[in-house]
Amino acid sequence: MNHWVIYIDNNSAKKNFIEDFQKGKIPNELIEYQNKKGLLYSPFTLEKLIDEEDKHDHKIISTEIQSLETMSSGEQKKALLHYLLKEKPNFIILDNPFDNLDISFQNELKTILKEYSSHISFIQIASRKADTLSFIQNFGRLTFDTFTEIQDSTFEKQTKKHSFSGLSIPQPLENLASVNNPLVQFKNVSISYGNKKILDNISWTINKGDFWQLTGANGSGKSTILSMITGDNPKAFGQEIFLFGKLKGSGETVWDIKKKIGYYSPAMTNKFKGRHTVENMLISGLTDSVGLYTIPTEVQKRVIKQWLLVLNLHDIKDTYFNKLSTGKQRLVMTARAMVKHPTLLILDEPTTGMDDNSAALLVTLVNKIAQETNTAILFVSHRKEPNLEPKSVYALEIAPSGSIGYITTP
Numbered sequence: 137m138n139h140w141v142i143y144i145d146n147n148s149a150k151k152n153f154i155e156d157f158q159k160g161k162i163p164n165e166l167i168e169y170q171n172k173k174g175l176l177y178s179p180f181t182l183e184k185l186i187d188e189e190d191k192h193d194h195k196i197i198s199t200e201i202q203s204l205e206t207m208s209s210g211e212q213k214k215a216l217l218h219y220l221l222k223e224k225p226n227f228i229i230l231d232n233p234f235d236n237l238d239i240s241f242q243n244e245l246k247t248i249l250k251e252y253s254s255h256i257s258f259i260q261i262a263s264r265k266a267d268t269l270s271f272i273q274n275f276g277r278l279t280f281d282t283f284t285e286i287q288d289s290t291f292e293k294q295t296k297k298h299s300f301s302g303l304s305i306p307q308p309l310e311n312l313a314s315v316n317n318p319l320v321q322f323k324n325v326s327i328s329y330g331n332k333k334i335l336d337n338i339s340w341t342i343n344k345g346d347f348w349q350l351t352g353a354n355g356s357g358k359s360t361i362l363s364m365i366t367g368d369n370p371k372a373f374g375q376e377i378f379l380f381g382k383l384k385g386s387g388e389t390v391w392d393i394k395k396k397i398g399y400y401s402p403a404m405t406n407k408f409k410g411r412h413t414v415e416n417m418l419i420s421g422l423t424d425s426v427g428l429y430t431i432p433t434e435v436q437k438r439v440i441k442q443w444l445l446v447l448n449l450h451d452i453k454d455t456y457f458n459k460l461s462t463g464k465q466r467l468v469m470t471a472r473a474m475v476k477h478p479t480l481l482i483l484d485e486p487t488t489g490m491d492d493n494s495a496a497l498l499v500t501l502v503n504k505i506a507q508e509t510n511t512a513i514l515f516v517s518h519r520k521e522p523n524l525e526p527k528s529v530y531a532l533e534i535a536p537s538g539s540i541g542y543i544t545t546p
């Protein structure tokens with residue numbers, strides 16, 4: 137049985153390639169897959185299934201106990217894999233299969249795929265070379281929209297490097313020194329959904345200037361914790377959660393909280409569908425709006441120019457954001473969350489789906505923010521991110537009475 141890996145970088149037209157492939161527009165080298173039954177293991181498939189379940193009100197993957205939509209991202213990927221394997225396809229396209237998966241499920245997934253590799257052919261699309269499945273013997277690369285077969289070792293030479301200018305991060309426009317410390321405090325917080333216990337007695341404090349990484353296996357409660365900080369989870373009420381010195385739910389508006397927090401998660405990128413230039417995307421970060429509704433002031437423009445110079449993006453300041461590669465979009469979005477110098481910057485799995493070089497660049501930016509500003513950083517990721525320099529790690533560990541949390545060294 138033949139298996140392929142296709143390496144992509146953040147300039148590859150992955151989505152088009154997959155769509156064409158599914159319609160039978162297949163490169164010659166992969167012609168053996170023509171007219172075969174193929175399925176796609178990808179966030180796109182999950183989105184479609186959630187949508188279908190919602191529209192037709194019937195369960196495809198959801199169970200009596202839990203809907204697909206409310207599962208954590210790792211749980212969704214596990215459920216999808218089992219669903220696809222049951223369909224007995226001839227081949228499965230695995231779109232960055234390890235993204236969002238913790239180490240233990242990554243290993244489990246590798247074992248399952250190896251087991252099935254004798255009768256299902258796999259085409260793995262990978263941003264990171266280290267993710268290559270061990271049983272794969274054919275290699276390809278997608279450069280923009282062109283597929284080429286390669287020798288495994290040529291991959292590294294093809295990647296183009298982007299780097300920063302060496303300039304310092306611009307100073308804040310407003311001084312937020314008056315914000316109360318600690319920024320976030322959880323005191324014995326326990327959360328359940330029905331009978332399902334999620335968090336058990338979490339006590340955790342984030343102070344000004346801290347640099348935390350929040351880790352934990354799939355389903356351990358990382359997103360649940362974030363949603364309690366950023367303001368959208370009703371489960372926070374009645375708990376002892378203090379944000380910027382005030383008990384959550386004691387009169388502060390979501391807007392008050394959001395003003396002090398810079399937040400970025402890759403899912404947010406989809407909100408920016410319109411024609412926003414790179415420069416305007418950054419300017420809108422100063423006011424936290426999706427578009428630009430007022431004419432920016434000269435001071436705002438000046439500070440954003442400095443950011444563009446720091447990021448080495450000044451040459452493409454007038455390019456539309458949605459025309460950028462994924463790697464550059466992530467950089468812009470991370471910087472956008474930071475330009476207002478929030479007291480707390482939350483980055484939720486920011487490197488998901490990025491190639492090695494782009495991920496490394498983003499990590500460099502986060503370390504730079506930590507070194508040169510007073511902003512506290514909360515970097516959420518189950519992947520040990522090479523070269524990230526958090527001062528402490530808060531780890532969640534799943535247990536029958538809900539996840540427990542503990543502080544550990546990076």
Ligand SMILES: Nc1ncnc2c1ncn2[C@@H]1O[C@H](COP(=O)(O)OP(=O)(O)OP(=O)(O)O)[C@@H](O)[C@H]1O
Pocket residue numbers: 202206207208209210211236329332334352353354355356357358359360361518
């Ligand atoms: N509305 C809900 N109803 C039932 N269970 C829920 C609901 N929302 C979340 N959960 C459960 O809470 C647990 C924690 O989910 P959460 O998304 O916080 O985990 P996570 O650590 O972010 O996981 P991942 O790394 O997979 O994204 C999961 O088991 C999830 O299924």
